[in-house]
Amino acid sequence: MNEATASDTRNVDDAKPMIEIERLNKWYGDFHVLRDIDLTVAKGERIVICGPSGSGKSTLIRCINHLEAHQQGAITVNGIEMTRDIKRIEQIRRNVGMVFQHFNLFPHLTVLENCCLSQIWVQKKPRAEAEKTAFEYLERVQIADQARKYPGQLSGGQQQRVAIARALCMRPEVMLFDEPTSALDPEMIKEVLDVMIELAHEGMTMLCVTHEMGFAKTVADRVIFMDQGQIIEQAPPSAFFNNPRSERTKLFLSQILGH
Amino acid sequence: MNDQSAYRTEMLPPRQAPDQRRGIGGWLRANLFNGPINSVVSVVVITFLAWCLWPFLKWTLFDADFLGSTRADCTGDGACWVFISARFESIVYGFYPEAARWRVDIVFAMMAALVAWLAIPRLPYKRWVGLFALVGFPVVAWILLSGGYFGLEYVPTRAWGGLMLTLVIATVGIVGSLPLGVLLALGRRSKMPFVKAVSVIFIEFWRGVPLITVLFMASVMLPLFVPGNVEFDKLLRALIGIMFFWSAYMAEVIRGGLQAIGKGQNEAGQALGLGYWQRTGLIILPQALKLVIPGIVNTFIALFKDTSLVLIIGLFDLLAIIRAGLTDANWLGFSTEGYVFAALMFWVFCFAMSRYSQYIERRLNTSYRT
Numbered sequence: 345m346n347e348a349t350a351s352d353t354r355n356v357d358d359a360k361p362m363i364e365i366e367r368l369n370k371w372y373g374d375f376h377v378l379r380d381i382d383l384t385v386a387k388g389e390r391i392v393i394c395g396p397s398g399s400g401k402s403t404l405i406r407c408i409n410h411l412e413a414h415q416q417g418a419i420t421v422n423g424i425e426m427t428r429d430i431k432r433i434e435q436i437r438r439n440v441g442m443v444f445q446h447f448n449l450f451p452h453l454t455v456l457e458n459c460c461l462s463q464i465w466v467q468k469k470p471r472a473e474a475e476k477t478a479f480e481y482l483e484r485v486q487i488a489d490q491a492r493k494y495p496g497q498l499s500g501g502q503q504q505r506v507a508i509a510r511a512l513c514m515r516p517e518v519m520l521f522d523e524p525t526s527a528l529d530p531e532m533i534k535e536v537l538d539v540m541i542e543l544a545h546e547g548m549t550m551l552c553v554t555h556e557m558g559f560a561k562t563v564a565d566r567v568i569f570m571d572q573g574q575i576i577e578q579a580p581p582s583a584f585f586n587n588p589r590s591e592r593t594k595l596f597l598s599q600i601l602g603h
Numbered sequence: 604m605n606d607q608s609a610y611r612t613e614m615l616p617p618r619q620a621p622d623q624r625r626g627i628g629g630w631l632r633a634n635l636f637n638g639p640i641n642s643v644v645s646v647v648v649i650t651f652l653a654w655c656l657w658p659f660l661k662w663t664l665f666d667a668d669f670l671g672s673t674r675a676d677c678t679g680d681g682a683c684w685v686f687i688s689a690r691f692e693s694i695v696y697g698f699y700p701e702a703a704r705w706r707v708d709i710v711f712a713m714m715a716a717l718v719a720w721l722a723i724p725r726l727p728y729k730r731w732v733g734l735f736a737l738v739g740f741p742v743v744a745w746i747l748l749s750g751g752y753f754g755l756e757y758v759p760t761r762a763w764g765g766l767m768l769t770l771v772i773a774t775v776g777i778v779g780s781l782p783l784g785v786l787l788a789l790g791r792r793s794k795m796p797f798v799k800a801v802s803v804i805f806i807e808f809w810r811g812v813p814l815i816t817v818l819f820m821a822s823v824m825l826p827l828f829v830p831g832n833v834e835f836d837k838l839l840r841a842l843i844g845i846m847f848f849w850s851a852y853m854a855e856v857i858r859g860g861l862q863a864i865g866k867g868q869n870e871a872g873q874a875l876g877l878g879y880w881q882r883t884g885l886i887i888l889p890q891a892l893k894l895v896i897p898g899i900v901n902t903f904i905a906l907f908k909d910t911s912l913v914l915i916i917g918l919f920d921l922l923a924i925i926r927a928g929l930t931d932a933n934w935l936g937f938s939t940e941g942y943v944f945a946a947l948m949f950w951v952f953c954f955a956m957s958r959y960s961q962y963i964e965r966r967l968n969t970s971y972r973t
């Protein structure tokens with residue numbers, strides 16, 4: 345991939361795709377959660393996925409690191425095709441970091457241990473090296489001073505920043521954010537979004553399920569609107585917010601922006 | 604001149620009044636006599652307790668005889684603890700040959716040292732000591748207790764007895780049933796149908812039969828099914844039976860803990876690329892086991908007390924050896940002393956386990972630690 349394209353225009357079609365999803369279908373029993381999803385994400389692209397609850401947006405990104413199994417279709421991440429083979433799945437997971445709505449930090453480990461656990465056990469790094477990396481990322485999310493504390497002693501915003509640092513410690517190619525600010529008190533949303541914006545500016549490939557439309561306008565290359573398991577509309581933020589094409593998108597936008 | 608006077612010229616500052624909220628007096632005032640109604644209730648309850656306990660204390664302590672060697676030394680109205688002290692050796696060692704009892708002492712000392720080392724958080728090398736306790740110590744203990752190697756006299760397990768046998772059974776039961784219980788609990792939650800089925804059947808079978816039946820089967824029925832020339836040690840059979848039986852209980856206790864851990868913990872581990880055993884060992888089990896410490900220790904305590912059921916297959920544990928002493932023609936009529944002493948011994952061990960578990964719970968409580 346050529347660097348000039350990456351840094352300025354980020355044209356999707358030029359680059360070798362980081363994530364390729366083809367005709368993805370998933371059912372929970374009889375309920376058809378994902379219908380024929382096609383999605384290609386270029387390296388360095390930042391995508392915001394929005395839609396009403398139950399539209400399948402979380403399920404979609406959880407399929408990318410196989411937290412959910414799909415029944416039909418193909419997912420390729422960084423050139424590795426997803427199969428049922430657990431070795432293959434774990435290989436993909438090493439390239440994909442994930443941040444959850446409820447943080448999911450390990451409460452019995454300190455902040456530092458949370459960040460070192462997978463480096464030591466998955467990447468087989470010596471502890472000292474793992475801690476160095478951990479401090480590097482904790483510094484970046486501005487929480488290094490809390491490294492020896494337990495998650496239970498931190499505020500929600502701090503916990504979510506630790507969760508982001510923990511995922512970054514594995515030096516992933518892609519970051520998935522599953523409603524990272526939905527469980528936070530309003531005054532803590534900004535500190536988490538600031539970290540995400542900084543990450544976006546550094547060129548991380550990101551898929552964010554979020555209702556933070558301000559974040560979408562600031563950093564997204566593409567906004568995807570999902571409803572009832574389908575991608576209804578996708579467009580750059582300016583086009584998406586100013587000229588939504590479908591009625592459902594218009595209705596959705598009027599509901600979340602129309603205060 | 605004035606400043607060198609033998610007398611002070613100014614008043615000393617007033618001393619603080621004695622703090623009445625501390626000490627026994629303060630505690631009594633704060634908890635038992637903080638108001639007319641509470642004072643009356645306290646007096647009534649204390650009188651009642653004294654009235655109930657007094658005869659017991661009189662019997663066990665004030666009117667009891669402690670010194671001597673025969674029943675003729677028991678002259679008071681109270682308990683005759685001479686009965687216990689005269690038989691103390693057999694209560695501790697059972698029928699273990701006297702000349703070899705030093706071997707039991709060494710095993711006791713090693714066990715006490717290992718337990719203390721593992722139980723006191725400050726001491727280092729926990730991992731290695733733990734590994735030795737699980738792998739090295741059983742071998743050493745077996746060689747010492749059973750003998751037959753290195754010129755040690757062979758002592759068959761039927762000569763084992765008393766406190767020593769109780770501790771052997773309880774230790775093997777506790778150390779064996781916990782890991783087995785963990786595996787069964789994990790197996791029962793497995794997505795693999797075969798593993799799940801085996802775990803469910805194992806748990807439901809062993810939990811569904813009384814321990815006495817298990818011991819009886821192990822002792823009487825099993826030899827009928829195996830060829831005559833294969834000889835399993837009776838104690839070994841009982842140990843395996845006890846381990847399986849309690850591991851089924853343990854599995855259900857631990858499963859309760861596993862279910863209390865949110866799905867998110869496992870997903871976070873998956874997302875970080877950790878494999879099943881890594882997630883289980885590093886994330887799920889440390890949290891789940893911590894949650895069910897009270898249940899686990901509850902099971903340990905039940906196990907410890909139920910070791911006395913080996914009596915029915917002819918093994919003489921602490922309680923059985925005391926009971927055997929009751930039929931001694933020289934010491935007829937001291938069954939109360941015997942049972943009270945047995946109860947005290949069991950209580951000491953069980954209470955120690957209970958206190959230690961509470962201490963560990965407090966120590967591992969990270970969610971509110973400041």
